[in-house]
Amino acid sequence: MIHTESxxxxxxxxxxxxxxxxxxxxxxxMLSIRNGNYYNLGTTxxxxxxxxxxxxxxxxxxxxxxxxxxxxxxxxxxxxxxFLNHMRKEGLVLVTQETKVNSGT
Numbered sequence: 844m845i846h847t848e849s850x851x852x853x854x855x856x857x858x859x860x861x862x863x864x865x866x867x868x869x870x871x872x873m874l875s876i877r878n879g880n881y882y883n884l885g886t887t888x889x890x891x892x893x894x895x896x897x898x899x900x901x902x903x904x905x906x907x908x909x910x911x912x913x914x915x916x917x918x919x920x921x922x923x924x925x926f927l928n929h930m931r932k933e934g935l936v937l938v939t940q941e942t943k944v945n946s947g948t
Contacts, residue, residue: 850927852902852920855939858895862935877934887912888926895936901927
């Protein structure tokens with residue numbers, strides 16, 4: 844399935860199964876069993892991948908990276924969105940939109 848919409852900060856992201864990830868000298872590399880492709884996630888991409896073991900919002904990913912790295916917020920946001928859009932295009936992550944439930948009280 845091709846997604847034309849960009850990921851937003853409120854979207855929830857989780858890694859797909861069928862990926863083998865290994866740490867190689869501080870950088871994460873991954874083999875997708877589903878598509879047979881190898882990926883070098885690098886250091887920061889590997890750190891983002893670590894966060895994706897459980898469902899997490901894009902905003903939470905950005906917040907965590909801002910607390911760990913000396914990086915401009917706008918640059919961080921742009922790079923995270925670009926990385927996650929690429930991961931979704933490759934079928935490596937699942938993206939869902941969280942909807943707020945109205946209690947109707």
